[in-house]
Amino acid sequence: MFLAMRGEAPQVASEGTPRAVSRGAPRVVVVGGGIGGVAVANGLARRGGFQVTLVSDNPYHVYQPGFLTVPFGQVKPDSLTRSLDRALHREVRVLPVAAVDLDPESGVVLLKDRTTVAYDWLVLAPGAAYDLSLVKGFEGGAHHFYSLEAGLELMSALRSFSGGDVVLGLTTVPFKCPVAPLQFVALLDDFLRRRRLGGRYRLHFLTPYPQLLGNKSVCEAYVPVLARRGVEIRTGFTVEAVDRRRRRVIAQEGDECPYDLLILVPPHRGTKFVREAGLGDRNGWIPTERDTLKVVGKPHLYALGDATDLPVSKTGASAHFQAEVVARNLAAEAAGAAPPYEYSGRVLCLSEVGGGRATMVSYDYDWPPMPPPPHRVLHLARSLLDAAYWRLIPTGLSPLHGLKRRRKVAGRSWW
Numbered sequence: 579m580f581l582a583m584r585g586e587a588p589q590v591a592s593e594g595t596p597r598a599v600s601r602g603a604p605r606v607v608v609v610g611g612g613i614g615g616v617a618v619a620n621g622l623a624r625r626g627g628f629q630v631t632l633v634s635d636n637p638y639h640v641y642q643p644g645f646l647t648v649p650f651g652q653v654k655p656d657s658l659t660r661s662l663d664r665a666l667h668r669e670v671r672v673l674p675v676a677a678v679d680l681d682p683e684s685g686v687v688l689l690k691d692r693t694t695v696a697y698d699w700l701v702l703a704p705g706a707a708y709d710l711s712l713v714k715g716f717e718g719g720a721h722h723f724y725s726l727e728a729g730l731e732l733m734s735a736l737r738s739f740s741g742g743d744v745v746l747g748l749t750t751v752p753f754k755c756p757v758a759p760l761q762f763v764a765l766l767d768d769f770l771r772r773r774r775l776g777g778r779y780r781l782h783f784l785t786p787y788p789q790l791l792g793n794k795s796v797c798e799a800y801v802p803v804l805a806r807r808g809v810e811i812r813t814g815f816t817v818e819a820v821d822r823r824r825r826r827v828i829a830q831e832g833d834e835c836p837y838d839l840l841i842l843v844p845p846h847r848g849t850k851f852v853r854e855a856g857l858g859d860r861n862g863w864i865p866t867e868r869d870t871l872k873v874v875g876k877p878h879l880y881a882l883g884d885a886t887d888l889p890v891s892k893t894g895a896s897a898h899f900q901a902e903v904v905a906r907n908l909a910a911e912a913a914g915a916a917p918p919y920e921y922s923g924r925v926l927c928l929s930e931v932g933g934g935r936a937t938m939v940s941y942d943y944d945w946p947p948m949p950p951p952p953h954r955v956l957h958l959a960r961s962l963l964d965a966a967y968w969r970l971i972p973t974g975l976s977p978l979h980g981l982k983r984r985r986k987v988a989g990r991s992w993w
């Protein structure tokens with residue numbers, strides 16, 4: 579398909595980092611070197627019997643949950659990234675170049691350097707993209723903490739902040755880690771108090787939902803946390819534009835909110851690759867079967883993580899749990915068996931409430947979240963997970979699982 583569209587034939591087979599591959603074994607190509615892609619590639623390489631190639635537009639694997647505390651100067655940026663060569667099993671071949679298109683009929687992915695890579699099975703894990711242009715005035719008007727660079731810029735802004743209205747707002751839904759903005763407000767309040775600015779600032783939280791977030795029990799856990807800190811919550815506020823001159827956020831509903839420092843969650847959508855390859859829905863999310871994690875209507879394509887339209891929140895934990903299902907089912911399929919496992923819908927997030935305490939948001943397709951009262955032990959568990967990340971998660975060696983043997987369950991969406 580894409581070969582004809584582009585008029586000239588691409589060269590075959592990128593070389594990438596030389597790695598040993600077993601000849602004649604099924605070829606699995608993984609697109610994306612984030613939590614989902616790396617865990618699938620490592621899971622398959624550890625099993626053996628596959629030629630695994632990972633294609634990534636970034637030669638580094640990035641631990642994004644660490645972005646949360648970058649603006650407070652609590653984390654060394656270097657500790658959040660590791661080269662893919664180090665994060666991947668030695669049997670995985672890395673192609674550090676973007677995928678730009680694919681032809682599912684002939685089983686070929688086209689890369690940005692105009693080479694191609696052929697697959698028997700393709701695993702799509704390119705994550706989500708940010709599109710700041712969806713909110714007029716975002717660029718140059720608002721800060722965010724959803725990338726390392728933006729987090730460092732916000733750190734400078736927070737260091738020179740001397741008081742006034744700090745506004746934090748959600749924009750489009752879905753977005754990564756739905757509790758991240760709630761955690762951020764609580765940690766921001768702690769940070770500003772440590773800077774002895776108490777009494778000189780007011781915190782405001784803008785949400786398009788009729789309540790704090792989409793899920794009722796998460797709201798019940800966080801509304802008291804924010805109330806105790808005096809955060810004003812403005813519901814039904816769908817951010818449309820930022821008026822930098824008047825320092826006001828403008829809502830679709832016609833409302834306005836003045837600010838001195840503005841922090842917005844960047845609007846999320848599917849990646850350029852997914853949209854341009856015609857794999858996504860109208861927002862660029864890949865239609866994915868919620869139990870098998872196959873791309874709808876494409877038996878040789880799996881998808882996982884933030885890139886999908888799965889009815890669970892976009893978190894590293896869910897991508898990690900999904901990776902295990904994909905790796906196990908792919909191994910069974912390659913051996914000629916039916917895929918034996920389903921993704922349970924499991925999501926797990928240790929979520930900070932500030933003051934050295936955390937709660938836990940854990941749910942699956944059958945069980946809604948019921949966050950326990952905030953506790954120091956849960957904060958400690960989060961700190962331990964952050965510290966142990968590189969040993970547990972990319973390797974796929976975490977003792978936590980999100981799979982079940984195949985059976986039918988009723989569908990429900992929690993976000």
Ligand SMILES: Cc1cc2nc3c(=O)[nH]c(=O)nc-3n(C[C@H](O)[C@H](O)[C@H](O)COP(=O)(O)OP(=O)(O)OC[C@H]3O[C@@H](n4cnc5c(N)ncnc54)[C@H](O)[C@@H]3O)c2cc1C
Nearest residue numbers: 610612613614634635642677704705851883884893894895
């Ligand atoms: C501030 C913040 C806080 C968070 N907190 C938590 C938390 O506490 N707990 C939690 O579980 N999750 C958290 N998350 C969410 C978590 O980081 C993501 O859900 C997770 O990284 C998703 O994994 P993924 O593999 O689907 O995508 P990603 O990790 O984003 O990886 C996608 C990869 O694909 C690559 N790629 C993109 N396009 C192409 C292309 N065309 N060709 C080749 N490669 C491509 C990208 O460079 C990237 O390496 C947080 C995220 C943020 C931003």
